[in-house]
Amino acid sequence: xxxxxxIVTACVVVIGNEILxxxxxxxxxxxxxxxxRELGVRLLEGRVVRDExxxxxxxxxxxxxxxxxxxxxxxxxxxxxxxxxxxxxxAFGVPLMVDPAARARLEAHYEPGQLNEARLRMARVPVxxxxxxxxxxxxxxxxxxxVFVMAGVPAIFQAMFESVRHQxxxxxxxxxxxxxxxxxxxxxxxxxxxxxxRFPDVEIGSYPFYRGGGGGSLGCSIVLRAVxxxxxxxxxxxxxxxxxxxxxxxxxxxxx
Amino acid sequence: xxxxxxIVTACVVVIGNEILxxxxxxxxxxxxxxxxRELGVRLLEGRVVRDExxxxxxxxxxxxxxxxxxxxxxxxxxxxxxxxxxxxxxAFGVPLMVDPAARARLEAHYEPGQLNEARLRMARVPVxxxxxxxxxxxxxxxxxxxVFVMAGVPAIFQAMFESVRHQxxxxxxxxxxxxxxxxxxxxxxxxxxxxxxRFPDVEIGSYPFYRGGGGGSLGCSIVLRAVxxxxxxxxxxxxxxxxxxxxxxxxxxxxx
Numbered sequence: 001x002x003x004x005x006x007i008v009t010a011c012v013v014v015i016g017n018e019i020l021x022x023x024x025x026x027x028x029x030x031x032x033x034x035x036x037r038e039l040g041v042r043l044l045e046g047r048v049v050r051d052e053x054x055x056x057x058x059x060x061x062x063x064x065x066x067x068x069x070x071x072x073x074x075x076x077x078x079x080x081x082x083x084x085x086x087x088x089x090x091a092f093g094v095p096l097m098v099d100p101a102a103r104a105r106l107e108a109h110y111e112p113g114q115l116n117e118a119r120l121r122m123a124r125v126p127v128x129x130x131x132x133x134x135x136x137x138x139x140x141x142x143x144x145x146x147v148f149v150m151a152g153v154p155a156i157f158q159a160m161f162e163s164v165r166h167q168x169x170x171x172x173x174x175x176x177x178x179x180x181x182x183x184x185x186x187x188x189x190x191x192x193x194x195x196x197x198r199f200p201d202v203e204i205g206s207y208p209f210y211r212g213g214g215g216g217s218l219g220c221s222i223v224l225r226a227v228x229x230x231x232x233x234x235x236x237x238x239x240x241x242x243x244x245x246x247x248x249x250x251x252x253x254x255x256x
Numbered sequence: 257x258x259x260x261x262x263i264v265t266a267c268v269v270v271i272g273n274e275i276l277x278x279x280x281x282x283x284x285x286x287x288x289x290x291x292x293r294e295l296g297v298r299l300l301e302g303r304v305v306r307d308e309x310x311x312x313x314x315x316x317x318x319x320x321x322x323x324x325x326x327x328x329x330x331x332x333x334x335x336x337x338x339x340x341x342x343x344x345x346x347a348f349g350v351p352l353m354v355d356p357a358a359r360a361r362l363e364a365h366y367e368p369g370q371l372n373e374a375r376l377r378m379a380r381v382p383v384x385x386x387x388x389x390x391x392x393x394x395x396x397x398x399x400x401x402x403v404f405v406m407a408g409v410p411a412i413f414q415a416m417f418e419s420v421r422h423q424x425x426x427x428x429x430x431x432x433x434x435x436x437x438x439x440x441x442x443x444x445x446x447x448x449x450x451x452x453x454r455f456p457d458v459e460i461g462s463y464p465f466y467r468g469g470g471g472g473s474l475g476c477s478i479v480l481r482a483v484x485x486x487x488x489x490x491x492x493x494x495x496x497x498x499x500x501x502x503x504x505x506x507x508x509x510x511x512x
Contacts, residue, residue, distance in 0.1 A: 017461055020299045022289030023479065024463070026282070029304065033278030043276045045311070046304030048285065051461070055301070078442040079462040080449035118445030137473065153466065176277075186334040189374030193336035205273055205307070206335040207280070210409065217393065223279065 005227070008171040010036055011045040011063040015056055015074040015084055016152055019048050028073040028150075028157045035161060040170025041069065051075060056087035064091075064147050069168060071161070074152030076141060078118040085142070088149055089126035096124045102131055102140050109138040133163040143167070174203075174225045177236040180255045181248040182219035184208070191242040192222065199235040202226040209255055221254050261483070264427040266292055267301040267319040271312055271330040271340055272408055275304050284329040284406075284413045291417060296426025297325065307331060312343035320347075320403050325424060327417070330408030332397060334374040341398070344405055345382035352380045358387055358396050365394040389419040399423070430459075430481045433492040437499040437506045438475035440464070447498040448478065455491040458482040465511055477510050 012032050018024040029046045036043050044067060049055040056075075063070045075084030089096045102123035106115055122139035125131070132141035132148065134156060141150040141160045150160040185192075185206045196204045203225045208217050222239050226232040243250040268288050274280040285302045292299050300323060305311040312331075319326045331340030345352045358379035362371055378395040381387070388397035388404065390412060397406040397416045406416040441448075441462045452460045459481040464473050478495050482488040499506040 014302075017459065018463060018479070019285075020289055020302065021293060021479075021481070022286050022299075025286050029275075030278050030281050033276055037277060043278075044306055046270075046276065046302075048302035050300055077462070077464065079445045080452050081461050114443075116442065116446065118449070119442040121445075153464070155466070186372065186375040187370075189335045189377075190372065193374070196336050203273065205337050206333070207274055208333065208409070210411070223274070223277075225277070 005172045008041045008069075008169065009044045009067045010041050010069040010071065011047070011067040012043065013056075013059045013063060013070060013072045014046065014048040014152075015051065015072055016048075017051050017081070019074075020050055027154050028152070031154070031158055032071055032161065035165070036168075036170075037174065039165065039168055040173040041168060042171075042174065051081050051083060053083060053087045053090060056084060057091045060088055060091040060147060064145060068146060070147045072147065072149045073157055076122065076139070076149060076151055078121055078139075082121065084149055085121075085124050085126065088144060088147060091147075092126055092128070092144055094127045094144075097127050098123045099125045099129075099131060099140075099142075105138050105140065132160050135159050135163070172227045174227060175229055175232050176223060176225045177232055178221055178223050178253050179236060179239050179243070179250045180209075180219060180221040180253065181243040181246075181250045182255075183243055183246050183248045184217050185220040187246060188220075188242050191245075192239070195235055195238045195242070198238070199226075199231060201228065201231055202235040204235070204239075219255060261428045264297045264325075264425065265300045265323045266297050266325040266327065267303070267323040268299065269312075269315045269319060269326060269328045270302065270304040270408075271307065271328055272304075273307050273337070275330075276306055283410050284408065287410070287414055288327055288417065291421070292424075292426075293430065295421065295424055296429040297424060298427075298430065307337050307339060309339060309343045309346060312340060313347045316344055316347040316403060320401060324402060326403045328403065328405045329413055332378065332395070332405060332407055334377050334395075338377065340405055341377075341380050341382065344400060344403060347403075348382055348384070348400055350383045350400075353383050354379045355381045355385070355387060355396075355398075361394050361396065388416050391415050391419070428483045430483060431485055431488050432479060432481045433488055434477055434479050434509050435492060435495050435499070435506045436465070436475060436477040436509065436511045437502075437504040438511075439499055439502050439504045440473050441476035443502060444476075444498050447501075448495070451491055451494045451498070454494070455482075455487060457484065457487055458491040460491070460495075475511060 125142040129142040129144040381398040385398040385400040496506045
């Protein structure tokens with residue numbers, strides 16, 4: 001078995017004043033979270049930053065040094081507030097260029113005369129970047145180093161993610177078990193901590209669920225995650241035993 | 257009028273592996289965004305961090321130095337993975353203590369014998385903190401310095417936010433206008449940039465809207481925000497003129 005398999009990590013940087021003003025509800029982080037998990041990549045951080053060069057540059061540079069992959073969402077359209085390409089180029093210290101292939105795609109997409117200067121902005125990528133296909137609205141994203149620059153519109157973000165998924169080298173997937181029961185988490189917290197201490201290689205989270213409105217706690221879901229299936233199953237059985245000792249029959253998965 | 261009014265800023269730090277695994281959809285940032293805007297506070301950044309002391313400490317310390325207010329969400333329950341209080345205390349370099357008032361509230365809330373050691377964790381706050389009321393499930397949040405530590409369950413987060421809202425001193429509110437039209441943003445991007453240059457004190461964002469699925473662009477909403485109502489209205493009229501020059505009748509607000 002020799003040698004720990006490498007843990008592969010990621011971060012999502014959401015770019016856009018519309019998220020921070022509450023105008024638009026963010027959903028790309030959740031999408032990336034689910035898909036990355038399936039691919040054996042651990043999403044360890046998310047950031048939401050405004051449409052300002054300094055904010056984008058700082059987030060991209062902090063995250064690309066810390067994580068294996070960085071996915072940005074938003075700010076790659078044709079208008080003046082779409083400054084992600086400029087900011088990512090600045091973060092890498094390279095100039096922007098009009099990518100010939102990106103330009104050709106836009107030329108094929110638009111009616112003659114419609115590819116104006118603003119739309120041509122969408123063909124600009126940092127020197128050294130490679131394009132990310134956009135099967136929905138043509139204008140591509142790009143990858144530079146370990147940073148994947150993608151659109152904010154959810155359908156396009158998702159399509160771009162699927163375009164690059166084969167480029168992502170995942171580590172061993174985190175397996176998970178969810179055990180739920182109608183027991184207040186505070187009643188089993190001590191025993192649960194005991195399981196966590198015995199299984200430091202299993203990540204154990206406790207999530208209460210409520211009757212509508214958050215009023216009365218009805219019970220909790222215990223989520224266990226680990227790379228090693230046997231360890232995971234043993235820890236899960238320990239959690240079931242804790243619930244049974246409280247006279248509660250545990251359910252597999254979230255409550256019905 | 258003498259003197260620029262102070263711009264008041266904020267950041268939300270969401271704490272929880274369940275957000276980063278995709279298990280739970282985050283919604284507290286959007287709630288805070290909307291309420292803060294109404295209060296004249298600008299939400300300038302959001303972060304999502306995992307349940308690890310170093311990640312929480314770093315995010316809290318980076319954000320509390322940079323913004324007027326920091327709101328954290330999550331990790332204040334009774335189980336071993338609820339480590340926000342410990343991490344915030346460490347961020348401030350102060351010890352944790354069992355707050356007598358918090359303890360009294362929990363004693364009044366639970367049946368005799370139910371306030372076990374795990375639940376008593378929810379009475380621990382950093383030295384120097386003040387409590388934040390929790391009208392839903394009793395266990396309080398707390399404020400230390402400019403950091404407001406609140407629950408992750410949305411109904412409780414929202415109730416706690418309303419508990420502290422009177423403590424927030426907002427600046428001049430950002431007024432906004434939304435103008436939409438069935439015109440591709442790429443067709444008006446150049447003119448729009450001209451308006452932005454003439455009105456640097458007005459924040460102008462362009463947001464395309466689509467037929468279901470993100471396929472064809474149907475049009476765009478232009479959102480203008482400014483403190484000065486007259487400047488805002490003048491800039492909005494300039495945007496309407498751009499649309500009319502394209503033969504498009506602009507709508508007030510988002511598309512119907």
